[in-house]
Amino acid sequence: MNGITRGYLLGLVGVAIFSLTLPLTRIAVQELNPLFLSIGRTVLAAAIALPVLLLSRQPWPALADLRLLLVTAAGVVFGFPVLSAIAMHSVPASHGGVVLGALPLATAAMSTVFAGERPSRAFWFWSAAGSLAVIVFALWDGGLSLQRGDLLLLGALLAAAAGYAAGGTLSRKLGGWQVICWTLVIALPLTLPLTLILMPAQPLAMPAFAWGCFLYLAVMSQLVGFFAWNAGLATGGVAKVGQVQLLQTFLTLAAAAVINGEPLTWRTCGFAVLVAACVWFGRKAQVRRN
Secondary structure, three states, X not given: OOHHHHHHHHHHHHHHHHOOHHHHHHXXXXXXXXXXXXXXXXXXXXXXXXXXXXXXXXXXXXXXXXXXXXXXXXXXXXXXXXXXXXXXXXXXXXXXXXXXXXXXXXXXXXXXXXXXXXXXXXXHXXXXXXXXXXXXXXHHHOOOOOOOOHHHHHHHHHXXXXXXXXXXXXXXXXXXXXXXXXXXXXXXXXXXXXXXXXXXXXXXXXXXXXXXXXXXXXXXHHHHHHHHHHHHHHHHOHHHHHOOHHXXXXXXXXXXXXHOOOOOOHHHHHHHHHHHHHHXXXXXXXXXXX
16 A cells, blocks of 8 residues: 555544534533633643553654744644634534635645645646635535634634644644644643633533534544544545545535434435545546655
8 A cells, every 4th residue: 555545544533533623512501601612622632642641752843843833723733623613603614614625725826835745737727626616615515605604614624734734744744643732732731721711601501412412523633533643634635635634524424414413415426426536536647745
């Protein structure tokens, strides 16, 4: 198995885990403060990450790595969790999953900034085609109108793209799981006080299903998913493996149908096939690394 194929498989594992994020967030914000949900989940993930780093005796990141760690933290610890959680108050999880379908194109653009990658024209064509298909689906499915939460989702998209590109780039040096662990740990001086302030006054009064969603978002979406995702980006390239995110839209739609009872139509399935084809052809296009 070559590096690119291994990168795609690791990326697919990460995407499968991430695909449940919006549906479970949609459920959890009905009971938990969106800010507590989004920041608190990173603290629980850090509580797991720190002992893992210490027990495995990982060396501290070099000062030169701090910039990329901070960009990663800004994107995947603060930006995406906070903005997407707030957005889930006003838009369905299925709609959010479609809007975030443009994330691969944004990640590819960020890869030119952080990873020094230079995708070919063929790559940009298939990436843009896949993203255009998702945008057409979003407008068609939404009755040719955008929702109020779309601006929040756009901000979440840009934050995630920057965090993915920076984290994937740094994973080539530090390792995929090490990057997300260090990212969570360096954010603790901000995330821990905020979590204590935002914590529900009576935690035990919150429904068990809300805490179950919180647990998945902390352990899987915020930690384990990034183990596979960062490793995939480092192995196969940020721009190329980032295209696997096009499939996340449709995995999220399927999850929203099961978890949130949101409808899954033949139109959705048709667009899923179209987007999958764009990912496949984009996989064969050239991406140069500086």
